[in-house]
Amino acid sequence: MQIKEIFSSQLPVGEKLTIKRNRFSPTEEKSGNKRVSIVSGIHGDELEGQYVIYLLATWLANNPNALRGTIDLYPGVNALGIDSITRGFPIYEVDLNRSFPGGDKEFLPGQLVDALAQDVKGSDIAIDIHSSNIFLREIPQIRINKEFSEATLPLAKKLNCDFIWIHDAVTVLEATFSHTMNKLGTKTLVVEMGVGMRLTKEYGVQLLNGILNLLKSEGIIVTDEEYEQREPFSSEIGDVFYINSPKSGLFVAELNHCAMIEKGQKVGSIVNPLNGEILEELFAPNGGIMFTLREYPVVYEGSLIARIFGNPDNEKN
Amino acid sequence: MKKIEILTIESLNRSPLTIEGYLFEGSDPKAASVAIVGAMEGKTVLPLYSASKLVEFLRNEIGNKEKIRGNILIIPSINHYALNLGERFWPLDKTDLNMIFPGYGAGETTQRIAHKVFEALSGYDYGISLETRNDLSSCISYISLLQSGYEDIPSARKCGLRLIHHKEMKPTDTVSLQYNWQLWGTKALSIICPSDTKIETDGYKEIFESMVRFLYAIGSIEYKVMLGYDSNIVYNKGIEIVKTPKSGIFIPTKKTGASVAKEEMIGKIINALEGNVVHRIFAPCDGVITCVYNNGLILENALAFRILKNASA
Numbered sequence: 305m306q307i308k309e310i311f312s313s314q315l316p317v318g319e320k321l322t323i324k325r326n327r328f329s330p331t332e333e334k335s336g337n338k339r340v341s342i343v344s345g346i347h348g349d350e351l352e353g354q355y356v357i358y359l360l361a362t363w364l365a366n367n368p369n370a371l372r373g374t375i376d377l378y379p380g381v382n383a384l385g386i387d388s389i390t391r392g393f394p395i396y397e398v399d400l401n402r403s404f405p406g407g408d409k410e411f412l413p414g415q416l417v418d419a420l421a422q423d424v425k426g427s428d429i430a431i432d433i434h435s436s437n438i439f440l441r442e443i444p445q446i447r448i449n450k451e452f453s454e455a456t457l458p459l460a461k462k463l464n465c466d467f468i469w470i471h472d473a474v475t476v477l478e479a480t481f482s483h484t485m486n487k488l489g490t491k492t493l494v495v496e497m498g499v500g501m502r503l504t505k506e507y508g509v510q511l512l513n514g515i516l517n518l519l520k521s522e523g524i525i526v527t528d529e530e531y532e533q534r535e536p537f538s539s540e541i542g543d544v545f546y547i548n549s550p551k552s553g554l555f556v557a558e559l560n561h562c563a564m565i566e567k568g569q570k571v572g573s574i575v576n577p578l579n580g581e582i583l584e585e586l587f588a589p590n591g592g593i594m595f596t597l598r599e600y601p602v603v604y605e606g607s608l609i610a611r612i613f614g615n616p617d618n619e620k621n
Numbered sequence: 622m623k624k625i626e627i628l629t630i631e632s633l634n635r636s637p638l639t640i641e642g643y644l645f646e647g648s649d650p651k652a653a654s655v656a657i658v659g660a661m662e663g664k665t666v667l668p669l670y671s672a673s674k675l676v677e678f679l680r681n682e683i684g685n686k687e688k689i690r691g692n693i694l695i696i697p698s699i700n701h702y703a704l705n706l707g708e709r710f711w712p713l714d715k716t717d718l719n720m721i722f723p724g725y726g727a728g729e730t731t732q733r734i735a736h737k738v739f740e741a742l743s744g745y746d747y748g749i750s751l752e753t754r755n756d757l758s759s760c761i762s763y764i765s766l767l768q769s770g771y772e773d774i775p776s777a778r779k780c781g782l783r784l785i786h787h788k789e790m791k792p793t794d795t796v797s798l799q800y801n802w803q804l805w806g807t808k809a810l811s812i813i814c815p816s817d818t819k820i821e822t823d824g825y826k827e828i829f830e831s832m833v834r835f836l837y838a839i840g841s842i843e844y845k846v847m848l849g850y851d852s853n854i855v856y857n858k859g860i861e862i863v864k865t866p867k868s869g870i871f872i873p874t875k876k877t878g879a880s881v882a883k884e885e886m887i888g889k890i891i892n893a894l895e896g897n898v899v900h901r902i903f904a905p906c907d908g909v910i911t912c913v914y915n916n917g918l919i920l921e922n923a924l925a926f927r928i929l930k931n932a933s934a
């Protein structure tokens with residue numbers, strides 16, 4: 305266990321910003337040992353990754369002899385954001401995950417992401433844990449850019465998540481950590497799970513199992529423990545259906561997150577508290593699993609309410 | 622002049638957001654048409670002020686309607702909700718509207734806003750977007766023109782501003798208004814305004830005049846203002862970056878637009894608790910200060926100044 309500051313900046317008044325990494329190294333260093341980096345908190349309002357990394361750090365501390373490679377933990381990248389419930393880098397109001405790769409000659413947030421990318425560089429695998437945002441709750445899922453899927457999909461399947469979402473390359477996402485690291489040769493996976501500002505313990509345990517499974521299958525840890533793995537469903541074999549709010553108001557959910565639903569089933573209502581009126585009732589456009597559900601009830605016209613994954617329903621009537 | 626409604630979005634507790642455009646119909650159908658967007662974000666007022674003064678000018682001061690030859694659409698504000706709260710971005714989810722173009726009519730709220738606005742802005746010959754810097758700095762008024770492959774430098778020169786930053790594309794620029802506007806055939810440019818939140822009476826004038834000059838030069842109006850600069854085209858390599866090795870209270874002793882000589886003092890950093898000067902910032906080259914960090918408190922290694930090197934201008 306070896307803690308290092310990978311970035312620091314003295315703040316104006318009696319305080320220093322530091323981004324820390326904790327490195328777990330094997331008792332025996334061998335050439336060819338792999339290195340894995342686990343990152344979270346690039347968005348300051350997302351905390352689920354903190355819990356997963358806590359669980360992993362505990363496991364590693366308790367099993368020092370299991371290690372055959374290097375594991376680097378970066379739980380709190382946007383340190384100031386995490387401590388102030390701010391998604392972006394405070395003061396500058398900038399999304400760090402749209403600021404990569406950054407550089408030494410850029411404004412401070414650009415220097416910070418550059419320091420992270422340079423430090424993670426050389427890892428064989430990186431996992432960037434996000435928890436959606438404060439508005440939406442997500443089941444544990446891996447987001448994969450098609451451009452890198454050949455390298456990353458086999459790893460994603462070992463992470464014990466419920467869903468693998470392979471998306472097309474979008475230029476704006478080239479400014480993310482995962483794109484930058486994939487370009488630099490580190491196979492990088494993005495996990496989205498849970499909801500902003502909260503911990504979902506069962507998801508934390510689920511992902512820990514997945515990470516340990518991946519580490520074991522890559523030969524980075526040696527253990528007799530067996531990790532049961534879920535069979536994730538994949539966006540390759542179905543479609544994602546969106547429900548966006550047709551009205552502004554207060555969203556009241558009818559169903560629980562993760563529910564299996566049928567086409568036409570009621571998902572919830574948009575209501576007006578002032579006069580008790582139901583402004584709109586929302587129904588599933590297709591059957592399947594509701595893997596995303598609105599958590600923050602205040603909505604505008606267009607706000608995302610839910611996402612359903614399923615096979616397109618045949619015309620039944 | 623016609624006031625046109627571009628979009629209305631209801632809110633649970635706030636008044637509906639209604640985005641309006643002011644359309645001045647030109648007397649000559651063959652004359653060049655222009656659309657101008659003022660404030661897309663809050664926390665700064667110059668884009669709003671300059672655009673609204675242009676509305677007033679075209680409505681009341683130009684004198685004769687015949688003098689407006691081409692169609693001119695002005696949308697002074699898109700993000701009233703942010704402006705009214707002193708927030709920079711869309712207040713609910715902090716989306717930067719200038720990172721969501723061309724929008725999507727069936728998508729998220731902000732995608733729908735961008736979509737409707739983009740529909741209203743499409744088809745004009747020329748486009749001007751008034752913006753401010755997004756890196757906590759203020760600057761001289763200048764033109765930012767993306768190296769998109771669709772950009773038009775000759776028309777950008779017609780504003781007569783001192784600098785045209787011919788900017789390398791970043792991934793996030795692909796979702797900006799300027800880029801998408803260009804992609805769809807409008808000769809679009811951005812005027813980057815100083816980030817002032819308080820303004821003096823005449824604070825809008827340089828930006829305002831550059832727009833009037835532009836409108837005249839492309840033949841949209843008959844109203845001449847004084848000639849502007851023969852703009853310098855600037856690339857990143859021509860800009861010298863000045864970082865501060867110390868944090869504390871930041872006191873720039875030179876303002877944006879100032880000509881400075883190498884080794885001249887341009888700012889200082891004060892220990893925030895003890896008041897002593899902990900660092901003096903000197904110009905690393907001869908040139909003109911284009912950007913200054915826009916906050917009284919500064920972090921270690923933050924970018925304090927950008928200087929356009931004389932040799933490169």
Ligand SMILES: [Zn+2]
Nearest residue numbers: 347350434435
């Ligand atoms: Zn995130």
